[in-house]
Amino acid sequence: TFASNFSYSFPLWEKKSNQREIDKEYKYSPVIIKEGIRWISNVNTGLFFYSDGSSQELFSINTGPELTIGSFKSKFFDYTKFKISATYLAKNGQSPFKFDNFNETERLKFDFQQQLIGPLVFKYESHLNLESGAFSAPKYGMDISRRAYSLGSYYYPEKKEFGFRFKIFNFDYSGQSPKF
Numbered sequence: 001t002f003a004s005n006f007s008y009s010f011p012l013w014e015k016k017s018n019q020r021e022i023d024k025e026y027k028y029s030p031v032i033i034k035e036g037i038r039w040i041s042n043v044n045t046g047l048f049f050y051s052d053g054s055s056q057e058l059f060s061i062n063t064g065p066e067l068t069i070g071s072f073k074s075k076f077f078d079y080t081k082f083k084i085s086a087t088y089l090a091k092n093g094q095s096p097f098k099f100d101n102f103n104e105t106e107r108l109k110f111d112f113q114q115q116l117i118g119p120l121v122f123k124y125e126s127h128l129n130l131e132s133g134a135f136s137a138p139k140y141g142m143d144i145s146r147r148a149y150s151l152g153s154y155y156y157p158e159k160k161e162f163g164f165r166f167k168i169f170n171f172d173y174s175g176q177s178p179k180f
Contacts, residue, residue: 003046012037012065025073028119028145030169033079038066040085048095056093058102062086062109072115072145079115084108106130119144123154 014036022032041063048056064085072079087107095101108128115121123141128134136158143152143165150167 001046001048004044006043008041009066010039010041012039019071022147025071026147027073028079028115028147029072030147033068033071035068035070038068040064040066040083048093048100050096052096054094054096056091056095056100056102058089058091060087060089064108070115075118077115079113079121081111081113083111085111105132115145119146121145121152123152 014034017032017035019032022030026032042061044058044060044062046056046058048058050056062085064083066081066083068079068081070077070079085108087109089102089104089106091102091104107130110124110126110128112124113121121143123139123143125137125139125141126135127137129136137156138158139154139156141152141154143150148169150165150169152165153163154165155162
């Protein structure tokens, strides 16, 4: 596999904030939340070679807005993130495997995250196929988000797939912090 990725995030609007460092109010996030609207673009390329002699070449562009509202400091509904991205993918060749044979259809991807109560965050993701007009591949998730870690679960009804994820943040932290 040879792959490359270029990403760029351009702020269209940002809420002014004097917050420069994490303090005791940030119990649910490892970073300071930047409220606003950003335009996010990704260009990906890949060349995949398989042991049976086949290969697959890919080029994709994803672009669209992301809206973030709330600072994730309060206990109820203080964080919302919504992103829409259009995807165009050009491909040459086929993979001998089902799991990495990329779908060439043009689509819109919808990502939604909403804090419910305290560290509990609901997540939803889906795609709109622009050729057929049908929604597909919904993914539901529920995370417990803390400053040092995140523990979550997800469910793909279409694939009847269920799983867990665990993330640990701030491995590079070298200071001492007061308890809070």
